[in-house]
Amino acid sequence: MALLAISVFLTYYFHAILMLGTVFSHFFYIPIILTALWWEKRSILVAIFLGGLVVISSLLYRPELLTLNDYGRALMFVVIAFVVASLSEQLKGREQEVKRQRDLVQRYLDVAGVLFVVIGTDHTIRLVNRHGCEVLGYREEELLGKDWFDTVVPGAFREVRRQTFNEMIARKTSIPGQREHPVVTRSGDELILAWQDTVLTGDDGQPIGIIGSGADITDRIRAEEEMRKAHDEANLYLDIMTHDINNANGVALGYADLLEAMLDGGGQEMVRKLRAGVGRSIEIIQNVTTIRRLHSHETATKPVDLDAVVRAEIAHHPGARIAYSGETVRVMADDLLSEVFANLIGNSIKFGDPGVEIAVRVEESGDKVLVSIEDTGPGVSDAVKPTLFTRFARGTSSRSGKGLGLYITRTLVERYGGRVWVDDRVPGRPGRGAAFRFILPRSSRAREPPASPAPPAACRIVTARP
Incomplete structure (x- = not known):
């Protein structure tokens, strides 16, 4: 006007x-x-x-x-x-x-359960969502226009984060993946965010800033740290217990050997039962140790000489009749492969008669290796077979254990990428013996020459103890 x-x-x-x-x-x-x-x-x-x-x-x-x-x-x-x-x-x-x-976009960001922030090339905060304000303890107007690194990044990480930011802007590429990103709130508390970001570009293709998102994982990190400390403490107690029990078992076996030499008749029978009880204690400790190793290591297989593992386990049972034709083949497994043979051969000896005969067979088929451990023992009934390899499953025999050995066997074989099952040694006749079979992936590496000469015979038989 x-x-x-x-x-x-x-x-x-x-x-x-x-x-x-x-x-x-x-x-x-x-x-x-x-x-x-x-x-x-x-x-x-x-x-x-x-x-x-x-x-x-x-x-x-x-x-x-x-x-x-x-x-x-x-x-x-x-x-x-x-x-x-x-x-x-x-x-x-x-x-x-x-x-x-x-x-x-702001409404979308506000309903998100993580922090969202847009940081300009001059390091200033251009946009922040509601949850981000709540996490950091600021009002939106208190953050907009402020330097991100001076405001929310802890001093110990400030220059490193600023340099990383400038490098991403210069390369026009953000760091892939998720990483831990400490931030400090208005009250001075330090939080850890699971951080991801990406570079924003304008119509001319030039960077105009970075958009980042972060989920508060402080409680999870602290809980994991507490669990790690508790795990280490529990392992310390287990190590002490295992060491002391093994020492006690060793002393008990020593005295049992002395008593067996001094006694006769019924006394020797009692000593043999004592030795069996101590052996059971040793087996329990060995199972616990194996399970700990299974759960404390990542799956990392390597080529393993299957023949060497089989021969080493046979050598642990000099009083058993075990037939094995040497097969120089390498499979993908790890140092715990011997536990598979220890459990399966040990089961055949434990549950078989004194004269039980065991045969270990190895067959190659393409990129797989089939291993069979057959025995002339009492076999496995059809009703038990489906659950035999599950945890704490027991057989029907009076000598059946807690089932941990076969559970460990299945866990190891599946860890290597194979599978394990049980058949009748004579098809359709469970009472004529069991045939435990498992498949392992064959190593693609070339075979290495054996360290020692191969056995002269096609079949190695160890005569049973009288």
Whole structure:
């Protein structure tokens, strides 16, 4: 309204006082353009008013100076108002659309359960979601425009994080994967975020900042640390217990050997039962140790000489009748493979008669190796077979144990990428002996020459103890 009042005054002053033409009317573009920017199409009314003012004032005060140019200028006022108003509407429409999209994105970010933040190339915070404000303990207006590293990154990590940020901007590539990212809250508490970020680029492909997301894993990290400490403490107690029990078992076996030599008849039978009980204690300790090793190491297989493992286990049973034809083959396993043979051969000896015969067979088939351990013992009934390798499953024999040995066997074989099962040695006749079979992946590496000469016979038999 002030500009329109000035326009009326200028029209009167130039026409009535100075008796000049309409050069002053160039001033009229200012209120026309401003009105078009502010009120869009309503500026046309202002343009018509100012154009009419020019023409009417010329007719009233200097009609002899009124020319076609004056009518053209009045028309130009209307055209300028229309064009600028149209452009202003388009710009405002785009601004509103951008604002709607930004508000929509902000709502999406606000409902997310993790921190989201946009950090500009100048290290300032451009956008942060509601959960991020809650995690950091700030209001949104307190964070926007602040330096991210000076505000929320702990001092010990500040320069390293800043340098990493600058390198990502320079390379236009963020660090892949998730990593731990410490932050400090307004109250001074230090939190650990599971952090991921990506570089944002503009229409010209140049970086404009980084968008990062972080989930608070402080409680999880602390819980894992407490669990790790508890695990280490439990392992310490287990190591002490295992060491002391093994020492006690060793002493008990020593005295049992002395008693067996001193006694006869019923006394020797009692000593043999004592030795069996101590042996059971040793077996329990060995199972516990194996399970601990299974759960404390990652699966990392390597080529293993299967023949050497089999021969080493046979050597532990010099009083058993075990037939084995040497097969130089390498499989993918680890140092615990011997436990598989110890459990299966040990079961055949434990549950078989004194004269039980055991055969170990190795067959190669493509990239697999089939191992069979067959015995002439009492066999495994069909009702027991489906659950035989599950934890704490027991057989029907009075000498059946707790089932940990076969559970460990299955765990190890599956860890190597194979499988294990039990068949009848004579198909369809469970009482004629059992055949434990398992498959192992064959090593793709070339075979290495044996360290010692191969056995001369095709079958090695160890005669049973009388």
